[in-house]
Amino acid sequence: QKEVEQNSGPLSVPEGAIASLNCTYSDRGSQSFFWYRQYSGKSPELIMSIYSNGDKEDGRFTAQLNKASQYVSLLIRDSQPSDSATYLCAVKGNTGFQKLVFGTGTRLLVSP
Amino acid sequence: DAGVTQSPTHLIKTRGQQVTLRCSPKSGHDTVSWYQQALGQGPQFIFQYYEEEERQRGNFPDRFSGHQFPNYSSELNVNALLLGDSALYLCASSYLTEYIQYFGAGTRLSVL
DSSP states (O other), X not given: OOSEEOOOOOEEEETTSOEEEXXXXXXXXXXXXXXXXXXXXXXXXXXXXXXXXXEEEETTEEEEEETTTTEEEXXXXXXXXXXXXXEEEEEEOSSSSOOXXXXXXXXXXXXX | OOOOEEEOSEEEEOTTOOEEXXXXXXXXXXXXXEEEEOTTSOOEEEEEEETTEXXXXXXXXXXXXXXXXXXXXXXXXXXXXXXXXXXXXXXXXXXXXXXXXXXXXXXXXXXX
């Protein structure tokens, strides 16, 4: 079992729709969760961080965390073609170290 | 305020050679982490440096080594290059007491 799992996609949505990206993790003690966006050939850019159960909203983005189910998701409302990218889920364990474990990413395609 | 800077942007080496990659962290950050990202994969943690010492190491062989300087900048060295070392090498900086890591643009290494 991989430590962090994501559907590789591609996830195709029309412009203006809601894109839903999902991630599961295996370390039940994980404390911190991050979503990064990565355009082709570029480096990861932080979109959202979430540390406690529930929802966290930032503009068009909402991160959702359910530690009991070991599940974290990212919702993108009013999707735009510029949102087309690979979205990486990253998890930090419950140690004092900052090592991030990444999933393989979900490729999102938003069509005009 | 400069973000995380990495050099060089691209590098071509042959098998058996050695390479050094450089990273300057975001202003004020004291911790540097290095990741390797193969094509189509998520970043894999190599190691992390704080106060000029390696704090944590991922599952990489001893051919991968690093250094952190008093000004918090860092180097990643890879000896005896293999074809499989071809990847995007990412540097991320952060505060030791915070969990959010910011990535540089990366160095794309090609081993021929």
